[in-house]
Amino acid sequence: MRRLSPRQLANLVVEHALRDRLFATQLLAEAGLLDTTTDHTGLHDARAAIRDASNATTGSRWQISDVEAAGHQLAAEIEILCARPATTAMLDLVEEAILVWDDLSGHLRDAYHITRTEPEEITEPLVNAHHDLCERLDLDAEEVGHRLTRLIERCHHDTIDIDTYTDLLG
Template sequence: MTGVAVLIDVPAFRESLPAAVAAAAERLLHDGAVARPEAVGGGARSVVTDGGDRFEPWVGVVDRALTGDCDCPAGAGDDGLCAHAVAVALAAFEDGIRFSAAGIPHGDDGDDEPDRADYRRAVESLGPRQLTELVVDQALRDRGFAARLLGRAGLLGGPPPTGLADAVRDASNVTGGGRWEIADVELAGLRLVAETEIVTVWPATVEMLDLVEEAIEVWDELAGILVDAWEVRRTDPEDVTEPLLAAHRALCERLELDSAEIESRIGRLADRCDFVPVT
């Protein structure tokens, strides 16, 4: 757990920065070198491009102090924040990202630390070319990974892909005609999850939220089939329900909808769903 949110005094934070660090951070922001930050580990993380190099700083509150964690060779400044971390902090403040009173750099809470440590050692043992080839090969095989990769690098271009809209249409028709099996229902649900995970890598929009709500409604009809088919199904309804609802909650937060609109949307969904526990 990352604790309760804290209020950051942004003007005071700016005044506390060394002049050189502040100037470098402002230059990075002015040049568009900072990708849109994401809330991670009770703080914020982003990709920063500086002089042809890419860094992934995290910034958050640790031991009651605003702290940066960056992989740049320059290291931290006098206050523990390099220019890359400062730029991410300023971008996060601008986006309204809320900071926790007990941040965890890069969201590493230690729940799977043994696995993470093994993977980190493996990555650190590879040369840049080997690591690049592995990442590119994985991106070519996995569209979800490819979207996350481009998002982290700040290289997402154009509108979100249409895969989720296609998946919603196909799921709504999966039992509509001809012969179908429980496996068809399961595959339709898993495709909804996969396409939702891809599309939500893009900046959040109301249209995206509307589409995820449509996906939830379509899945509700199919979830009832899986509930009745408990003896033969291989996929539990929750395996689709939970990630779809999590995406809906995350989009509402990213869009910073007020509580009244969120309640209205949840109410409409709840009225239309019998098997998806919308709350």
């Protein structure tokens, strides 16, 4: 890197950021250029991914690979979203993503003999994002407990493991 001029290095960074939205978001966050009060791009992109995932099994011509692709896209968008400064709106979207994935993961569990993706490959990043946001937002144990109870009641495929949250629940 020492042999590169600042301009060369900047060009490399820009080229990479243009190809990788997660890297671009992390770069902007590190530079303090993400304003959650005016920039709702991340929320919009995450909502679109949640909507697309929830539609993965609509219609009569879907395949298990559609569920897998939707899950991976959902996890990727949530990772990009969570690279931004934490907000309650982000946490709400992550909870929505978890619920959508919980429904989809049932299809993977039913078709375990033909899947290439284990449900946990998507579950873990989503639950970790939720845990991280609860921590970053400095939610008290009661609020975390309330949110978890609501999620657990609505998840039918054991997507949420309460033990993951022991450190936040006290």
